[in-house]
Amino acid sequence: MPNLLTLIRGAWLAGIIFCIGAIFYSLNAGLKFDTDILSLLPESPHSQSERIANQALAESSNKRVIFLVTGIDRQQTQSAALEVQQALISSEIFLTVQGRIDAQQLAELQTSLAQFEYFHLTNDDQKSLENHSVSNQHPLIKQALSRLYSPMSAVVGKDIQSDPLQLFFNWQSAMSPLTAFSLQDDWLTRDVNDQRYYLISAELRQSPFDISTQLQLDTLITELRNNLGDTIEVLTSGIIFHASHGAKQAQFEISTIGLGSILAIMLLLLFILRKVSLVLITFLPIIVGCTVAFALTLLIFDKVHLITLAFGAGLIGVAIDYSLHFICASIATESKQGLLRRILPSLALGLLSSIVAYAAQAMTPFPGLRQMACFSALGLIAAWLTVVLFLPLFNIPTSTWAQTRVLPILSKLRHYWPSIQQARLYIPLLILIMLSIWQLGSLTVNDDIRNLQTSPDELIANEVRVLNLLEAPAFGQYLVLNAATADRLLQLEEAIALQLESIIHDGHLQAFQSSAQQLYSQNKQQQQYQLIADKVYGEQQLLQAFSQALGAESIERSARQVFLNSNNDVMTSEQWLQEPASQGYRHLWLGQTDNTFYSLITFTGLTAEAIEKLSKLKSDQVIYIDRVQSISNILSLYRSQLLLWIIAAYGFILLVLTMKYKLQAWRVIAAPALASIFTIALLSALGAQITLFNLLALLILLGIGLDASIFLFDSKGEPHTWLAVNLSTLTTLFAFGLLGLCQTPVLHYFGITILIGIFLIWLLAPSFTMKGDSNEAH
Template structure:
């Protein structure tokens, strides 16, 4: 009597405890929703997009990151337009029509305009007090080699209007009698083909005159709402220009054009691939359960998994990288198996068994599935890469939250009569008994030998590609416009440049000058057109004082050119002295900070980093790089000068992808080994049957890539990790003890595999190379895992209780 009372009390206590845990989990989920709302709506957090942040902290270089940010920011909010025609007046007419349309939306785009004479005056005033400190290399050579009489004749020719001083006349003759400043200004102008004309900037090429329009983008280039307004505005402006002048050519370049193209592509694919995937999964669940409740529950568990992973990961790391969110959410997709496993088991279990009793039967398998996935992902957490650690923690947390949702809520939400089996589901689940079983007999060994030959042959031909350029797909017309515009304007590439560092601004400028001397041979060979550097405009103090002394010694000394001029025009010694003092008043050293803050320095501010930490840094940009195969020649120059580093952003990002691919490959191998050991503790000698499907499918997929010439990338390896997680679940499902349980497990495998094919495999249709690579791997791999899993189902009855 007492024993029965204790039993009744225990049986009534268990549901109460489950209800208490379910309510507690509801409170946790509410907190997760609140925290996510606070992050996204109040704090308005945004994921990190700097791919170099994925590198180990020991490899971080703050100055390099700042340098690249300067180069990118200088271009990110700008739109550059060239309006060209063979007739200059028509080019101006078309440009005016273009500007008229842009001017109607100043909140989106603003043209950089101003009075040309006023701008030139403000620009020249920057150097007024420093004219005697500035020389070109050609002028230095002439000063050293030519006699004072030659210089006096040059100055007299300029005085009498026979312009022979080597540069434009800027101000009164007395301010620049030898034309040194005019020549220096002319040399600076050679750094760009852009010239002023009729109050506008223009460039000529191929018989056409192009009016240059510089537009400042007001909203962010990556704002989708801004893209939806700016792109049509630019199209309208182009149409207006071509309607005004039918033969006008309009070239446009800007980050927002590429961002908008990517957004349009992603939106189109989401509307097609995403909709197709969703419709397919809904139809699948309806045909299986004749109810939409299962898909709602599956989505609920995955959503809670993602919310929990995001909240806790953000608390742990302070911020998350965009790749963590994208691929972490994909890896959390494995959590669908927990929900599908419970639903199919409920469908195939006697209705007299309570859902809580069913959970107790399924709990060992569910726990093993979670543990196997956690072990697999924790291998990434042991790597030195912050991004992989974030992905690992995010994925593990997501799986844990989804798993707890299934354990704590599903028994209460799914009752014995909640689901009805359909004829289609019954026919499919019974089909497992007709599936061939792999055995170590003659046929088995032949199949294994053929498979081994195929895999070895394929893997031997498999190539690797980590080049970031292979992962980009920009519309050809945008690339054509950008390339042509870049050649016309001779703009430097923001992806490759020199980073110059030193203990002071003066040392940085001196090292820039050394670098330019080393690069002169490269320029002479026409490998590059030239360089952009702050030292072009602000020489080092050492160079400025040397130039000053050279001018004074050769031109202003008692026996110099100035004295020869006074003698030639019969002027007094006082006149000579007054003019000498007037010129010496232009001897104030020019400093980089003052130049950068001036109107003349505005176009070059992105080149001067100033003080970064305890050192100073600057950028030397390369112009006219036509053949990217010559990048190594430029890289070889940097080690010759202390404090100079060659930066190739494309190569840096590619190296990050390479490191991640290598570490992910090792993490994948370690995950297979660790999970096999774990499965051996439960399934003993049959453990290999649980892990064989994903392993064989992964090897076959990679071999197929090798045979077809598809290079291996990081995104293929990430997909292989997802294949492992899903495939091991299928192997565990099918090691069930009885045929009835195995039928429901086979239904679980089918639903999960088809859902994964619809969710991930359809990404193979994407035109985005990373998504295509990920989706293609999942499409082939998941199909093979699905087909191979029943071939390795458990052959001998296995007791969960005994284990």
């Protein structure tokens, strides 16, 4: 047997060394931390369409950064904008920086789509061509002449041969998206309250979650703001600013919580154990646990979320339980022989119960939560193995200080601890239970996605200001369309557009944006080409009437020649995507995935009536999505599912416990169960709304509460176990309770629930697990 044990020890040591190696390897390869709060969300939304749309929107928005430069003095502001633009370009962290517009860019835009000009008509012009007979009183002729006779002739005159009736001019102006910003001083600008805002937009080279990019951009903006002084304001908008803040906050919280809890725990242990070497031995399993958990999580998940690490810092508080029980038993007992064997069943059951709790957490569909559960479970197993395999190898002396000073005080304290059999406890407890159940009746829940928010108000206010100035369409609500071919998708968009026009006509919607506004289906393009060929360029048609009305008959022949020589192939989606003019629409065209084409339609000025109508468009090919609503729905769904999971976990554990403890099993499970109910009732009474993350904490309470109860019950309330439970409660309070100080809402909810729950478990566990007579141990 000792040979086998040595073998296992060797294997475990090899495993630990492997993990250390793996960490060093990852560090060298450039460790990538995930700071995206959204990766805490379920990875599989309801439909393929929604998934593709979300992914496409994330891709096109993640790397986008917008700067607005503003000030009172226009000239100063404009040169500041140029300075910002140049600084952004020379920083080399951006792939593109778009600020001051240059002539060539503009010329390209102007001529863009021109080779397809005879395939595009506005709806109004199409109706005019279809409905009015040829005469010099034709509305299109009157409109075209009136422009040529006004100063606008400087704009429309140059295209008189290719576009005599200004049909393409009409179309170009109609399909340019309406924006709040317009070209002034060669910049896209907007004037609000005597201040001119200059727009610069840029695309990052790297992901916004790349930490070195975040640092560079941070420094860059701080420098710019310092250089530009107080008179110039630089507003920013972009995922990167939130990612950067989130990363900094998480790093700060991890280091403060991690260090804070380690320091507090060390001081506590030093006070009780009175020996540095003992404290180090106690910490050994935790160090091993964290190392192994970190290494294996890296191997399994590729990227470690910073929140996982923050949460994992709380692992210290749980993993130390095994060490504490072993060390406390050792310092209190003279004969070390068979010590491990005596406490091993409790240790094993404690580990099992925690693993069950984390397993339930791992069942949730939140990738972030799964990673946390995995990290914690692996860490606990590693710490447990280290306690069981290595701690017995150390020679741990009996502590007289603990035996003569600490244990008697604790025993005395325990003497006053009421047992559940006593009326002075069970009556108030029953009243409390009833009060709690009554309080739970008025429980309010909160599934708002802002729970996932980490950004401070100031950052959000800045962002909101930029978005309001931009007057951008709401990208949280959209239609996703799909069809088997690109052309069918465009036909579908055209059909939907008719319904949307009627919603606009009813005044429930301001505008919508769809690829088909610029890229017509082949059928529509052919029809429009034919209409133009017949009604404008046909013999004795509008072209002739126009030339005569203008008194310039030579136009007819030359214009017809230009038309006949022009390209007569329709525009394909591939060609359209290459055109500079499609820039404002490309993000709506999601392209092909698995033999299906997808596209989006976005909205401006959406009202509740419009939303109701849009939801009714639902079919196999069309789906209306409200991102915010759908995420809140998911949070709500998982909150109720998690509640079932918790109940199931209790049921399962009760079953396991009954096998060992028979009819006494309720005593073991009562403390975590009641602590959970009281905690939620207390939070609710204090006015807090219950979120998914409070419930997650209940799972951890189950694990920790069972640890304490099992040890107290198994040791028949021996003083050293009582010491271990007290120490473990305090360490858990230090470790998890500090999470309650986190700014990150997820961690905050988690921490505060654990904080209250652990305290209650510490109060309740002894009363349930110790029989009245064992109080008389000393």
